[in-house]
Amino acid sequence: xxxxxxxxxxxxxxxxxxxxxxxxxxxxxxxxxxxxxxxxxxxxxxxxxxxxxxxxxxxxxxxxxxxxxxxxxxxxxxxxxxxxxxxxxxxxxxxxxxxxxxxxxxxxxxxxxxxxxxxxxxxxxxxxxxxxxxxxxxxxxxxxxxxxx
Numbered sequence: 001x002x003x004x005x006x007x008x009x010x011x012x013x014x015x016x017x018x019x020x021x022x023x024x025x026x027x028x029x030x031x032x033x034x035x036x037x038x039x040x041x042x043x044x045x046x047x048x049x050x051x052x053x054x055x056x057x058x059x060x061x062x063x064x065x066x067x068x069x070x071x072x073x074x075x076x077x078x079x080x081x082x083x084x085x086x087x088x089x090x091x092x093x094x095x096x097x098x099x100x101x102x103x104x105x106x107x108x109x110x111x112x113x114x115x116x117x118x119x120x121x122x123x124x125x126x127x128x129x130x131x132x133x134x135x136x137x138x139x140x141x142x143x144x145x146x147x148x149x
Contacts, residue, residue, distance in 0.1 A: 007141060010087055014094055014136035021098040025128035028105045032112040032120060039112055040121050051115055059111060063104035063123055067130050070100030074134055081144040090144050094136055101130025 033040060049056055077093025080086070108123025 007138070007145060010091075011136065011138050011141055014091060014141070017091070017094060018098065018131070018134060018136055021102065021134075022128065022131045024102065025105055025124060025131060028109050028127070029121060029124050032109055032124075036112055036116065039116060039118055046118055048119060051117065055115065056111070056117065059107045059123070063107050063126055066100050066103040067126060070097040070103075070130055071133065073097055073100065078140050078144075082140065085144060085146075087141055087144040090136065090141055094134055097134045098131050101134065102127050104130065 029040075074093045074097030077089050077096065081089035081093065105124045105127030108120040108127070111117035111123065112120035
């Protein structure tokens with residue numbers, strides 16, 4: 001099924017969605033910095049598992065799982081979009097992939113606000129990295145509309 005919108009408009013929509021989701025990562029860090037101003041310490045002498053190590057480890061495992069799941073589901077949607085020639089599936093893959101990549105950032109924000117965890121910015125950085133990896137590629141969109149080269 002071919003999309004009715006021109007490729008450039010669809011691509012611009014994908015980039016705007018991607019950029020908005022990337023900016024949410026910045027907003028997470030800014031919110032945590034305003035609510036807990038002195039928490040983001042770049043001090044390597046503070047142990048990584050300071051308070052509630054079980055919760056920190058559980059959040060770490062969850063963050064890595066959701067990060068990987070976002071990459072896998074985005075790739076599957078892109079492959080399906082190219083196979084079925086359905087460009088709207090590209091947008092679905094981008095949204096799902098970025099949303100799952102944002103979960104580590106939300107976990108970091110929870111660690112910052114609820115547990116005063118000084119390394120919460122690492123979780124936000126992981127979420128931002130995940131969203132960066134989901135940048136839409138115009139070649140994939142072309143392939144989804146017109147078939148592989």
